Amino acid sequence: MASTSVSRIVPASPQRVWSLIGGFDALPDWLPYxxxxxxxxGGRIRRLTDPDGAVIVERLLAFSEAERHYSYAILEAPFPVTGYVATLRVHPVAGRDDVAEVQWSGRFTPDGVTDAEVEELFTGIYRDGLDALHQALSV
Incomplete structure (x- = not known):
């Protein structure tokens, strides 16, 4: 099983960040791709479509409003993995009310590719996503 994790400090309070990203169906609000x-x-499944028309179907596995995180599994996607489970989490930064740390992590089993190849793929997706979040919060 392969895994990756990316975190980023973003320019907003943990509550403001969670208000933007905490809805399982909220990806279009901050993720351009x-x-x-x-x-x-009932909101437990999300069907995502990218700009090229590719479809990704994901199931919500765990959600905590109080701890500001959710975990989800991919049910259908054009990615070379099986058993994909990821978590998106917002952490406070000690002594700071104006910033938060956002962590996006996942684990998965490569399907026809190496661990390194899928780790690189999802590291890039998470990094680009958190960069987009940073940009959305900077406006």
Missing amino acids: IPVSTALE
Whole structure:
């Protein structure tokens, strides 16, 4: 099993960050490469569409408003992995009310590729996503 984790300090309070990213169906609000998200099964499933029309279907596995995190699994996607589970989490930064740390981590089993190849793929996705979040919060 392969894994990766990326974190980034962003220019907003933990509550403001969570208000933007904490909804399982909220990716289009801050992630430009996911312009469409459709909530299914009462919000427990999200059907994402990227700008090229590729579809990713994910299931919410765990959610904590109080701890500001959620975990999800990929049910369908054009990625060369199985058993994908990821967590998006917002942490406070000690002594600071105006910034937060956001961590996006995942574990998965490569399918037809090496651990290093899928770790690089998802590290790039998470890094680019957190860069987009930083930009959205800087406006």
